[in-house]
Amino acid sequence: MNETTSNNISVDFIRNMIIEDNASDRFGGDVHTRFPPEPNGYLHIGHAKSICLNFGIARDFNGACNLRMDDTNPVKEEVEYIESIVADVKWLGFDWQDRFYFASDYFQKLYESAVTLIKKGKAFVCDLSADEMRAHRGSLTEPGKESPFRGRSVEENLALFEKMKNGEFKEGERTLRAKIDMASANIHMRDPVIYRIMHTEHHRTGKTWCIYPMYDFAHCISDSIEKITHSICTLEFEIHRPLYDWILDELELYHPQQIEFARLNLNYTVMSKRRLLELVRGGHVSGWDDPRMPTIAGLRRRGYTPEAIRNFCSVIGVTKFNSFTDIALLEHCLRDDLNKRSMRAMGVLNPLKVVIENYPDDQVEELDAINNPEDPAMGSRKVPFSKELYIDKEDFREVPPPKYFRLAPGKEVRLRYGYFVTCKDVIKNAEGEVVELRCTYDPHTKGGSSPDGRTVKGTIHWVSAKYAIDAEIRLYDRLFTCEDPSCDESREYTEFLNKDSLSIIGNAKLEPSLASAIPGVPYQLERVGYFCVDLKDSKKDNLVLNRTISLKDSWAKIQKAGK
RNA sequence: UACCCCGUGGUGUAAUGGUAGCACAAGAGGUUUUGGUCCUCUUUGUCUAGGUUCGAGUCCUGGCGGGGUAGCCA
Numbered sequence: 001m002n003e004t005t006s007n008n009i010s011v012d013f014i015r016n017m018i019i020e021d022n023a024s025d026r027f028g029g030d031v032h033t034r035f036p037p038e039p040n041g042y043l044h045i046g047h048a049k050s051i052c053l054n055f056g057i058a059r060d061f062n063g064a065c066n067l068r069m070d071d072t073n074p075v076k077e078e079v080e081y082i083e084s085i086v087a088d089v090k091w092l093g094f095d096w097q098d099r100f101y102f103a104s105d106y107f108q109k110l111y112e113s114a115v116t117l118i119k120k121g122k123a124f125v126c127d128l129s130a131d132e133m134r135a136h137r138g139s140l141t142e143p144g145k146e147s148p149f150r151g152r153s154v155e156e157n158l159a160l161f162e163k164m165k166n167g168e169f170k171e172g173e174r175t176l177r178a179k180i181d182m183a184s185a186n187i188h189m190r191d192p193v194i195y196r197i198m199h200t201e202h203h204r205t206g207k208t209w210c211i212y213p214m215y216d217f218a219h220c221i222s223d224s225i226e227k228i229t230h231s232i233c234t235l236e237f238e239i240h241r242p243l244y245d246w247i248l249d250e251l252e253l254y255h256p257q258q259i260e261f262a263r264l265n266l267n268y269t270v271m272s273k274r275r276l277l278e279l280v281r282g283g284h285v286s287g288w289d290d291p292r293m294p295t296i297a298g299l300r301r302r303g304y305t306p307e308a309i310r311n312f313c314s315v316i317g318v319t320k321f322n323s324f325t326d327i328a329l330l331e332h333c334l335r336d337d338l339n340k341r342s343m344r345a346m347g348v349l350n351p352l353k354v355v356i357e358n359y360p361d362d363q364v365e366e367l368d369a370i371n372n373p374e375d376p377a378m379g380s381r382k383v384p385f386s387k388e389l390y391i392d393k394e395d396f397r398e399v400p401p402p403k404y405f406r407l408a409p410g411k412e413v414r415l416r417y418g419y420f421v422t423c424k425d426v427i428k429n430a431e432g433e434v435v436e437l438r439c440t441y442d443p444h445t446k447g448g449s450s451p452d453g454r455t456v457k458g459t460i461h462w463v464s465a466k467y468a469i470d471a472e473i474r475l476y477d478r479l480f481t482c483e484d485p486s487c488d489e490s491r492e493y494t495e496f497l498n499k500d501s502l503s504i505i506g507n508a509k510l511e512p513s514l515a516s517a518i519p520g521v522p523y524q525l526e527r528v529g530y531f532c533v534d535l536k537d538s539k540k541d542n543l544v545l546n547r548t549i550s551l552k553d554s555w556a557k558i559q560k561a562g563k
Numbered sequence: 564u565a566c567c568c569c570g571u572g573g574u575g576u577a578a579u580g581g582u583a584g585c586a587c588a589a590g591a592g593g594u595u596u597u598g599g600u601c602c603u604c605u606u607u608g609u610c611u612a613g614g615u616u617c618g619a620g621u622c623c624u625g626g627c628g629g630g631g632u633a634g635c636c637a
Contacts, residue, residue, distance in 0.1 A: 010577050010585095038637050073636060130635055140633055141565045175635055185566040187633050196635035215637050239567060239632050260568085262630090267574090273637095315586065317576045321569045322630050329575065329587050339600060346597095374600070405598070414596060448596045459596050527597045555598045 031063030039081035041273035052313035088296035125160035303532035303548030351390035388465035405458035468509035
C-alpha cells in the first residue's frame with residue numbers, strides 16, 4: 001500500500017464540510033470552534049465526544065478552539081461546575097490557551113444588539129404572561145396568534161426595554177421578543193423570547209443585570225463575537241438553526257455556520273445532566289465523581305485515562321443519526337490503553353492460605369518479576385517468596401471441572417515468576433470450607449520453568465503471607481441492569497439501578513511493591529484486572545484500590561457456555 | 564398526524580455513481596510463565612417499492628420506520 005492509499009482514511013461529515021468551506025475560501029481558511037458548556041452540572045462522556053470533536057477539528061485544521069461557559073441562566077449555574085468543567089477539559093488533554101470566555105462577558109453587547117433589533121422594528125416588548133404566551137403560540141399543527149403588543153412603536157419598545165433593564169418590572173411581567181412569524185411551521189420562529197426578567201444575582205456579573213438573554217439570542221451572537229467559523233452542536237438544536245441565522249442576518253453580524261451532530265448514547269447508563277444530578281442528590285451514588293458515573297470526574301476516579309477516552313471518541317465517529325454505542329467499545333478502548341501502560345503486580349482478592357511444606361521455614365527469596373511484558377523499558381522488580389502464601393480462592397477447586405487448569409488436589413501449577421507447586425492436602429474448617437492448602441514445590445523450577453522440560457497448563461498469582469500488604473478493593477459493575485434505563489416512560493429509570501454495582505473487598509492481599517502505588521497511575525493485578533489508587537479515600541495506612549476494569553476472562557466464557 | 568433531520572451486519576461506522584470495507588461484539592483455531600496481550604480464520608448488512616443510469620448504499624419519487632420540535636432551560 002503506498003502513501004496515498006494508506007492516507008485515505010475517512011473523515012466525518014463535519015470535517016468534510018470544513019474541507020469544502022476551506023476549498024471555497026468561505027472563512028478565509030480559518031477554522032475556529034468552541035466548546036460551550038452550561039455550568040449547571042458535571043461534564044460526562046457525551047461531552048467528551050463534543051470536546052474531542054471541537055478541539056480535534058481545531059488541531060486538525062490548524063485552527064483554534066475556545067472554551068466558553070454558556071452562563072445565561074443564573075438560577076441554574078454554579079461556580080463549582082465551572083471549576084469542574086475547566087479541570088475536566090484540561091485533564092482530557094485539551095488547551096484553550098487564553099481563550100476562556102463566558103457568555104456573560106457579552107451581556108452589554110447582547111443588550112445593545114437587542115436594542116438594535118428593536119430599532120429595526122424586529123423586536124418588541126411583550127406583556128403576555130407565560131401562560132398567555134403559550135396559548136398564543138399555537139401548536140405543532142396549528143399556527144400561533146400574534147401578541148396584542150406586537151404593534152408597539154419603536155419608541156415605546158425602547159422605553160419599556162430600558163425599564164426592564166432598570167428593574168422596574170417583576171419577574172415574568174414582560175419579555176423582549178423577536179418579531180418574526182407567528183405562522184411559521186417552525187415554532188422557534190414564532191416570535192421567540194430573547195430576553196427575560198430575572199431578579200437573580202449572577203455568579204459573575206452580580207447584580208448588574210436583571211434581564212438575561214435567552215440561549216438562542218446569546219449563543220449565535222457569542223459565536224459571532226468570537227469569530228467562530230463552525231458552531232458545532234447537537235441534533236436537538238437543528239430546528240433552532242433558522243433562528244440562529246435570522247438573528248445574525250438581522251443584526252448584520254459576522255455569521256458562523258451551525259452544524260449539528262448526534263449526541264452520544266451509551267448503553268447501561270444514563271447521560272442526561274438532569275438524571276445524573278438526581279443520582280447524586282438521591283444518594284444513589286456517592287457524588288458526581290463516583291467511579292460508577294459516566295462523568296469525566298467519575299471515569300477519572302475509576303481509573304480511565306484521557307487517552308482511552310479520546311481514542312473512544314475517535315473510534316465512535318460522528319454522524320447525524322441517533323445511535324446507541326455499546327459500552328463494550330469504551331471498555332475495549334480502556335483495556336487497549338491500560339494494557340500498554342500498566343505496571344503489573346500481583347494481588348489476591350479472596351485469600352486462601354497455602355503452605356509450601358518442603359520450603360525452608362524462614363527462607364525468603366526475592367524473585368524477579370517483569371513490570372510490563374508489553375514494554376521492556378518498564379523493567380522488573382523483586383517479589384518476596386516465602387513458605388506461607390495466599391492465592392485466590394477462585395484458583396483452587398477441590399473437584400476441578402473439565403478444562404480447569406488451576407490448582408486442585410494432586411495437580412501441579414506454576415506460581416507466576418515463582419515455582420511449580422503441587423497440591424498435596426486440603427484443610428477444611430468445621431463448616432467444611434477449604435481454609436488452607438498444603439503444597440510442595442519443585443526447587444528446580446525457580447522463576448517458573450522446569451529444567452526437565454516439563455510444563456504445566458496453569459499459572460496462578462500469589463503473594464507472600466508474611467510480606468503482603470492489606471488493601472480495600474472496590475469492584476464496580478454497570479450502574480444499570482438494562483441497556484436503556486430511560487426507555488420505558490412508565491417506569492422510573494432508577495428502578496433499573498444495579499444493586500450490585502459496587503462491592504467492597506476488605507481483606508485483599510497485595511504484593512509489597514504496591515505500598516508505594518501512585519495515585520493516578522494504572523496498575524494491572526495480573527490475571528485479575530486493572531486497578532488504581534482511589535483519589536479520595538485511599539490513605540497511607542489504608543490503601544483503597546478501585547478496579548477500573550477486569551481483564552477479559554475467557555475462562556468465565558467457557559464456564560458460562562458449559563452451563 | 565405540522566415541520567425538520569435520519570435509516571448500511573448484533574453494535575458503532577466507511578464507501579462522495581464503479582469490487583459493500585473497518586472496529587467492537589460473537590464464534591473457531593494458534594502463540595503464550597497473565598485463561599491477559601498478540602496472530603489467523605468464520606458468521607451476519609445497504610428499510611421498502613418504483614424511477615434515472617451501461618452501472619445506485621450513493622441521485623429522484625412514494626411508502627415504512629426512528630428521532631427532534633409547542634421553557635420566560637440550554
